[in-house]
Amino acid sequence: MSEDAPSLRPRVVIVGAGFGGLQVARGLADAPVDIILVDKHNYHCFQPLLYQVATAVLSPADVAWPVRHILSRQDNVTMLMAQVTGVDRAAQALITSEGPIPYDFLVLATGATHSYFGHEEWAPFAPGLKDIQDATHLRRRILVAFERAEASDDEAARRRLLTFVIIGGGPTGVEMAGSIAEIARHALAPDFKRVDPRTARILLIEAGPRLLPVLTEPLSAYARRRLEAMGVEVLTGRPVVDIGADHVELAGGEIIPASTKIWAAGVRASPAAQWLGVETDRAGRCLVGPDLSVPDAPEIFVIGDTAAVSDPAGKPVPGIAPAAKQMGDHVAKAIEARLAGSTAPAFRYRHDGDLATIGRNSAVVKLGRLELTGFLGWMFWGFIHVYFLIGTRNRIAVALAWLWNYVTHQRAARLITGEPEVSEAESKKPPLRQAS
Amino acid sequence: MSEDAPSLRPRVVIVGAGFGGLQVARGLADAPVDIILVDKHNYHCFQPLLYQVATAVLSPADVAWPVRHILSRQDNVTMLMAQVTGVDRAAQALITSEGPIPYDFLVLATGATHSYFGHEEWAPFAPGLKDIQDATHLRRRILVAFERAEASDDEAARRRLLTFVIIGGGPTGVEMAGSIAEIARHALAPDFKRVDPRTARILLIEAGPRLLPVLTEPLSAYARRRLEAMGVEVLTGRPVVDIGADHVELAGGEIIPASTKIWAAGVRASPAAQWLGVETDRAGRCLVGPDLSVPDAPEIFVIGDTAAVSDPAGKPVPGIAPAAKQMGDHVAKAIEARLAGSTAPAFRYRHDGDLATIGRNSAVVKLGRLELTGFLGWMFWGFIHVYFLIGTRNRIAVALAWLWNYVTHQRAARLITGEPEVSEAESKKPPLRQAS
Incomplete structure (x- = not known):
């Protein structure tokens, strides 16, 4: 099959190569899907050590690694460096600086930014x-x-x-x-x-x-x-x-x-909710269903810091790397379940x-x-x-x-x-x- | 003596913490002078390996080192991070973004930049x-x-x-x-x-x-x-x-x-010649005397890529680190000779x-x-x-x-x-x- 021949496999588009997005891509390594992983940077950044870059202990390259290289052995992933500007839900396409990208499943794992509480x-x-x-x-x-x-x-x-x-x-x-x-x-x-x-x-x-x-x-x-x-x-x-x-x-x-x-x-979520036109909590995080998909759009998932999720006790899931990874694992399994014709179970957060x-x-x-x-x-x-x-x-x-x-x-x-x-x-x- | 008490020792102001400027500062470690080393960056950059930063082999921090740290044990040096905009020769002061800095001796070691030959x-x-x-x-x-x-x-x-x-x-x-x-x-x-x-x-x-x-x-x-x-x-x-x-x-x-x-x-010299109002060669390098001082201003030296110097055979001295270091050594000795009341010998370049x-x-x-x-x-x-x-x-x-x-x-x-x-x-x- 030539590189550019149309594929018959469903396409999963993942936005964000942080802890959550990477985990989805890895979790689908053996699934019969084509994955496009979109990020505005060419690297995965290990955020927990960023403060050591800010205080001159480490160099940027010590806490970042090219996404392409992390996934180079996974044949069903294509990485695209692009800026995302929106989602065309009717056309099932992600809108990016490099043109629209049609999707069968869309996973938004776009993280959070600073919030100055209105200031x-x-x-x-x-x-x-x-x-x-x-x-x-x-x-x-x-x-x-x-x-x-x-x-x-x-x-x-x-x-x-x-x-x-x-x-x-x-x-x-x-x-x-x-x-x-x-x-x-x-x-x-x-x-x-x-x-x-x-x-x-x-x-x-x-x-x-x-x-x-x-x-x-x-x-x-x-x-x-x-x-x-x-x-x-x-x-x-x-x-x-x-x-x-x-x-x-x-x-x-x-x-x-x-x-x-x-x-x-303070942090607030990335603009994923605006792209989708869905409801958010006060921090701008998308309200998602028990399987982390968006209401009325079972093909769209939101995970990590940009999703409002509660643990089994009703406490909000914190914005930390292990939580994003668990959500990524869950979504990979949910997509596989859908492809197999079954329904995904509800996400359950486990705090380590x-x-x-x-x-x-x-x-x-x-x-x-x-x-x-x-x-x-x-x-x-x-x-x-x-x-x-x-x-x-x-x-x-x-x-x-x-x-x-x-x-x-x-x-x-x-x-x-x-x-x-x-x-x-x-x-x-x-x-x-x-x-x- | 308090830090801010006026000093009775002559002040040497060096502009540029490249190979040449650093060498002058080090060469004057035991001289009875106060040195102010001015650079727009806080680091000395090891230019010969810059191409490895450009091609992702090395990180910036691998080829750069804080100037303060290099000179931290040399008591007669103060480092100042500032942008230089000119020289007031009448007032014997360097003009910088942090204000004028009076000098008794001035050494310009400001390097070169790209030249597009008029394009x-x-x-x-x-x-x-x-x-x-x-x-x-x-x-x-x-x-x-x-x-x-x-x-x-x-x-x-x-x-x-x-x-x-x-x-x-x-x-x-x-x-x-x-x-x-x-x-x-x-x-x-x-x-x-x-x-x-x-x-x-x-x-x-x-x-x-x-x-x-x-x-x-x-x-x-x-x-x-x-x-x-x-x-x-x-x-x-x-x-x-x-x-x-x-x-x-x-x-x-x-x-x-x-x-x-x-x-x-191609490269052309930094604007040192314009600051001084002296003659240059075609690449913009200051024409200096045999001891590397500027005509009519024995207290001002220009070294490294921004000086037009010939070797004993009449060939131009190349713009490489060893040449800048030799000139730096020479100027440190020339300043010491002046302070001792003697004259500096002529600079002789030795190509290794x-x-x-x-x-x-x-x-x-x-x-x-x-x-x-x-x-x-x-x-x-x-x-x-x-x-x-x-x-x-x-x-x-x-x-x-x-x-x-x-x-x-x-x-x-x-x-x-x-x-x-x-x-x-x-x-x-x-x-x-x-x-x-």
């Missing part, structure tokens, strides 16, 4: 962390702040430049705060001559009563103690009411001058646990009744993440980068790349001190 | 390779071309997308051509389903009579044979007369449809040799009378480059990446990052074949 004007001042571009952008902002502080002669400007505010006390916020504290205290400290990076102020602000609310109270309290021991100021029960180029304002009126703000507080790393030698892990903290939790966290990385090369590269960082305290990827973006307040600088 | 309109179609940004941009172009070919149903468009034209037969052109041939034939070949990357056409075009003109004729001929064996079409004596979004035109009228063009043909790699197991090396080719030349090339990399971590990372590439034929950094840039001709695509 989209905060986005340029407090970027979030969802993809490789976000990570290198944050890396630039963090490293540039130290550079500008070194160049500044104004004490107030220096303080502002050396203040880092992380908004949101979930795993990403905790991990970013810990990692920025470490880069300031150790990796950068010996290299600056005019400012002392160890004096950097790092604030982690959470609107709710405690950090890491998915974990137990003792684990939350442990995470807080560890962060405070590393020099992070943790503020809980303090909603943010305003963010500008050079400040964060908390409820109650306290204003914190800060050049670098990082948003780790939660974990977050805080810094060198400390992490919190909860797996069923097992709780780990400290060095043991940290080693467990590391092994799990290396294990789930895709590709031998990335596992070796990440393990070596961590070993290097552990032994030397150095960060291997301290590069400021991308276009400079100077905030208005920082662009006017007094001259350096005059030589005598 | 600057070719720049967007045929980008060159001078810094990390250029390298990731080229990497994007090369990888996107294969992606678009896979998505295209038009045979002429596929051919154009799979045609890569490298203009300029010097070391960079030879290295890029060889590396693109290898990525197409090996790393990408198994991962594409609708096109065969091994059918990619790779052309290396040189206006002069032979490749690598700085080497002997037998070495040039060897390089050509090796490239041809790897599937590269080598055209010599063929000047390029036009470059557009989708083609290259050669003298004589031949038009080659090609989506990806890479410029490796030339080398270029072609591909797996083949390189050409000429060191004095010693000539190496094949596996031996290739090993020598590799050891020399790892040896001259800065930092143990980068040496290990590069050596491991090469080992990985050698054993698996895989490229570790196959990421398409940065903003999409779709050429007009490629942006309208027919739909993918219909499912039956």
